[in-house]
Amino acid sequence: MASPIAWRLATVTGVRDETPTVRSFTLSIPDWAGHRAGQHVDLRLTAADGYSVERSYSIASEPERLREIDLTVERIEDGEVSPFLHDVVVPGDRIEVRGPIGGYFVWEASGAMATEPLFLVAGGSGVVPLMAMLRHRARTGAHNPARLLFSSRHLEEVIYREELDRLAAAGDGLEVAHTLTRSQPPGWMGFARRIDDRMIGEVLAPLGSGARSFICGPTALVEVAANTLVRIGLPADRVRTERFGPTGT
């Protein structure tokens, strides 16, 4: 078994569009030792002249899938890595990865976490590690009360929209609340503004202050959500955060 921090070659076995600017890639890694929901991998591209660039991407798939992982990548126009992944990479290509990495921003359907209320807050592609948690939760049959509050700009930019609808319809204690900050379709019943104190309070209320919380998104959203949760009374050590930015491009 290769060390988690050694670079190894993964083979791209699937590519699919999630939204007009977000695409998921399935990577087959024969000696993959498995991961925990919320972890990420580092991905390295090396040019013919030896120039190389590394980026971190959260794993979107649940640990129950063996020897392969999904990464979900938003295309950043002026990025170095994401345009390559979107425009160039096709099934059969090989890419260097190392991981799984991280042990803090992790949720597992075992021990106390399996039964505690779970409160997830996502902005845009910050939903990716939280999706790994929700897929893991569904696969293990956990029934703990869970809420995802998910902010997107437009309905067509909601990543995993149909799968989230299916997960929320399963009757296993999960509810998904969407907010659309820029445009809403006719008859929209969800929120229509940026995430704020009142919204967080409303979505969190049924879970109570015993919830365990994971927040992932751009820094501004993470700060607002984390500060609100601590002010409401969640212990700081149960509010876990992960910030992403232009370096994650």
Add this chain to the structure above:
Amino acid sequence: MVDDTTIDPVADQVLDGNAVAGILAVAFGAEMTAVPGECAHCGTINVVAAMRAYVRAPGTVLRCPACDGVVLRIVETPTGTLVDVRGVAWLRFERA
């Protein structure tokens, strides 16, 4: 216009310790994000994941979220990795 999903090119230069977990794992030979450490400047204790990460400098700088003091600096060179630990009083590794 700023949204919950918009990456701000200035504010979002500041990430957190999760973003450099791979580099830290290489430098320390261990998973580091859940490791608590004390800031040598102000005494605040945070896990590495909660420290502020500046990743666009040459190398990586982790700062204390309370006092903004530099806690760790990691510079990778072609021949090795330099870890400047002057800003950290201690790190506590759990026995597996």
